[in-house]
Amino acid sequence: MYGFKIVDKLQKIEQDIHRNQLNYHQRRVLVSKEFTFDAAHHLHDYEGKCKNLHGHTYKVIFGISGYNDSRGLMIDFGDIKEIWKNEIDIHLDHRYLNETLPLMNTTAENIVVWIYEKMADALLNKDYKGARVEFVRLYETPTSYAEARREWMDCE
Secondary structure (H helix, E strand, O other): OOOOOOOOOOOEEOOOHHHHOOOOOOOOOEEEEEEEEEEEEOOOOOOOOHOOOOEEEEEEEEEEEOOOOOOOOOOOHHHHHHHHHHHHHHHHHOEEEHOOOOOOOOOHHHHHHHHHHHHHHHHHOOOOOEEEEEEEEEEEOOEEEEEEEEEHHHHO
């Protein structure tokens, strides 16, 4: 009635599919993962509401590209999550950003570049085939974001 079909036979490695068939292509691909964190900050040398201490629920979206390994995986989403938790989020979530980040005005434009650099450095220290950060998008509110792109970070 709904077109749902139970699998007749579960595929088995080296019986129904061979290891050399797992990776379908040799092209660069991009995967994306997003995270949220809550933090407080205030802006210096700024006349407006953000000069006062206040908080946001930020959203971060990563675009990471690279080449698949023999299994057809470029990077495991769990690995991205581990880098986020251990290298980046520890400085951000439920923190006063003016205190935990390097000395800077804690604008979305500054924070997104710091996040980009942290993820890029973490990927360099891992063994992923050509993995690189293509972009990081940091939403400060649901309708406002700043973005850092690889071509801007590498060329300027």
